[in-house]
Amino acid sequence: MSPTPPQWSFYPALERRSPASGVKRSFPRPAGRERGMDAALECRAMAEKKPFVAFDDVRLPENAFRELAPGERYEPVVPSSADVPEVTLRSIVQGAFWSIVFSAAATYIALKLGQGIESAIPISILAVGFSVFAVKVMKSRASTLLENVNVLAIGATSGIIAGGSVFTMPAIYILGLEGRSSFFQIFLVPLLGAALGVFFLAPFRRYFVRDLHGKLPYPEGRATTEILVAGKRGGRSAAVLSxxxxxxxxxxxxxxxxxxxxxxxxxxxxxxxxxxxxxxxxxxxxxxxxxxxxxxxxxxxxxxxxxxxxxxxxxxxxxxxxxxxxxxxxxxxxxxxxxxxxxxxxxxxxxxxxxxxxxGIFAAGVISILKMSPVIVQAVRQAFGEIGRLVRGAGKAAAVPSVERQERALPMSAAILGALGVGTLVLLYFRFSVLAGVENAWGLALAAAVLALVVAFLFTAVSAWAIAMISITPISGMTLTTLIVTAMVLSALGLKGPDGMLQTLLIGGVVCTALSMAGSLVTQYKIAYWLGATPRRIEVSNLVGAVAASVATTAVILLMSKVYGFSPGPLHPNPLPAPQPNAMAAVLTGVM
Structure with missing residues (x-):
């Protein structure tokens, strides 16, 4: 059964004569007021002799949410051949703005109520709303569908960073360790965790997105995609959405x-x-x-x-x-x-x-990891094969065939090298920022870094599977498990007391953010697959958004610690509840 092609409209051609050759050429031209593209984009399409494509009745294909028959292909809403702006100054600025705003809001709400917020759906609605505002009020062009995907990729990091930081970092103040920490320490933990989440999940993108197409529901991803498509369709669909x-x-x-x-x-x-x-x-x-x-x-x-x-x-x-x-x-x-x-x-x-x-979710995730073991082995083998070719200088000779836009992701070698690079930064961070002056600092830092990498790698796959199935990932449960295991290992190695507690919290923060990033990124991968966006650009946009979100989240945590506090005391008789950090602090106090 052949898939239903996405609905596109091509503008009637306009014949123009080249002054140099006198040859008539057909260029696309808007039949009336252009939809979704401005005159500059039209001129660029003419200059590059490409069809100028406009959305008329954008719809998801019939096979978007079901399993594909043998030999059947899924064709995204925006075909790979279409010349559609994706990463622009508009999408970057808008995404960074929403990342900062939602990071601050998510941090405060999590500290106040103990409940994180998912920002993907609100940001998708705001992106659609800004597109309408740009046309109606600013008299500018509407945002393209892929621009809105990029806005989402940058902005959605807000909930990720807030969740990774809020569940662990306030425990530093609850345990009285604030004298051993700084803005830079708290800022760097979620940033490193987010980078690990991107690099660890990248090798499994094809497995979760393409190989399991129609087998996983992606509830939040589907809702977000429907919002973006309805907003771009305009007319009755946009009215219904409003x-x-x-x-x-x-x-x-x-x-x-x-x-x-x-x-x-x-x-x-x-x-x-x-x-x-x-x-x-x-x-x-x-x-x-x-x-x-x-x-x-x-x-x-x-x-x-x-x-x-x-x-x-x-x-x-x-x-x-x-x-x-x-x-x-x-x-x-x-x-x-x-x-x-x-x-x-x-x-x-x-x-x-x-x-x-x-x-049950954790066990199902572990089972899924076992089922994925052939995929993991294949991905690692492919990555090291690519690295070997690059070392031998054969990387340029072996030309990579042209792939469709929705399949252009980070190479396996880049994901492995990126993870190793971040792992090295984690090692140096633990050694010189946390364990400076501690006996056997290099050995303890190496053990802590390896532990963080291994646990983060396993939990990212579990988190991605949980999000793809039910859009819920047990962040607090897996983070608590990480803290218990880490505390026991570090205690066995002789690292206890305040130094051990701080080290354990930082490892927990890295792991918590990594698994949060994996859950969000797998959803964005699927949205990109449905709509035709570039996975590589989504990966880079997540890293960019993580920087903005880390700054905002860290600033709010430090501000709340001074204004409200996280534990009762003379200066803060009525502190913020911060239930998860208090639970983490209680566990560490008992173990270490």
Whole structure:
């Protein structure tokens, strides 16, 4: 079955006579007011004798979300042959601006509420909105579809860097280690982790994106892609997008923000059922926010049903099971502040059932790594083969065949060399910035760097798989696991006390950011595959965005530490909750 080609329109040709040869040539020309391109781009297309392409009715191909039949190819929305601006000054400035804004917001929200925010979907909506603003108000051209993808690639690093930093770095202040750290230290940790995430995931791009096409749902990636395509299509689709966003904003403002009504429906709040819930701990709770409804609609019935099934098993089977066991276990279990019989169903879920789900995701990720082992071996073999050819000077002689734009990614050799380069920077950073003056500093720094690289490599694959499946990655759980393993290893090597705690937190920050970057990047890879963007440019844009986001996140963390603090004391009697950093600090205090 042949794929449905993307809908393109070519402008009627305009015949012009070359003054030099007198030969008539046909150049494309707008039939009316041009759509999506300005006159400068049209002139460039004429000069290069390329067809000037405009979006008329952009749609995702029919086979965008299903598995391909044998021999079938997926053709992206923007064909590789189309001359479409991708990385421009407009996209870079806009992406960097959103990266800084959302980094600051995500950092504060995570410290205040203990919940990170995903910035990809809001930034995609803002990118579409700016494109409309540019045409209607600024009388400029609209942003191209690939420019908006680049805006997303730079801006989406905000949530990545914020998550990697906020979950670990504030623990430095909670443990009283701020005298041993600096702005540069906290800034460099998420930046190095983000670079590792890019270089570690790059060899597996083709496996996750092309080989598993249609087998992984990519819920957030699909939602973001639909927004970008709908905004570019214009007309009725853009109107529907605008109306939907307005209705959702009003709904959430009147409800949760103004306390007009609750966006959480729970049978435990119904008088007739509250007694039953108290006895059995069984409760049915549903989030009715506009964002959840929209995401469920985009995901489709199949994958939404899978998530629903997991929720029903959690709250109607596992939570009541723990409640029933409470009559035989009168004391509080490890990790719980109260006995099971005295705990609310939601507390049982977060303390005991949720870790079961995280363990399931982690186990599935490990299984996926085992299944990927042939891919890993092949990627490593190919990378070292490329490095060997470059060393022998045969790299230029062996010309690489021209590939389509959506397949132009970092070479395997560049990914391996990049990871080794970042690993070397991590080693030097640990040795001279953290362990200076410590006995056996080189040995400890080498052990810490190797540990960070190995754990980050394994967890990036797990994170990418989790995001591709359910758009959720257990960052806090995997970071906590990293801290425990690292603390035990460093303690066994003799590094304990404040130096050991600081070293462990920095390793945790690098790993946490690396797996966050992998989860975001695999989504961007898929968006690029669907729409026809260049993976290599997305990888570079992520590194650029990571610099801006690291500066903003570090500045907010330092500001919050001075204004509010993260632990109670004379200067800060009412500190920010910072639940994840406090949990990390408690673990390190017990182990080291």
């Amino acid at each position: 109306y939907s966003a307005a209705i959702a904003a009003v709904f959430d403002f009147v409800g949760p923000s103004m306390k007009g009504f609750s966006d959480i429906f729970s049978t435990g709040a119904i008088g007739a059922l509250s007694g039953f819930t108290a006895r059995t701990k069984a409760v049915f709770t549903m989030n009715t926010s506009a964002a959840v409804f929209g995401l469920g609609y985009i995901m489709g019935l199949d994958y939404a049903a899978i998530i629903l099934a997991g929720s029903l098993v959690s709250f109607l089977v596992l939570v009541p099971l723990f409640g029933w066991l409470g009559q035989y276990i009168p004391a509080a279990l490890p990790g719980g502040a109260l006995p099971l019989v005295e705990m609310a169903p939601e507390d049982i879920f977060f303390d005991y059932v949720r870790p079961i789900g995280i363990g």
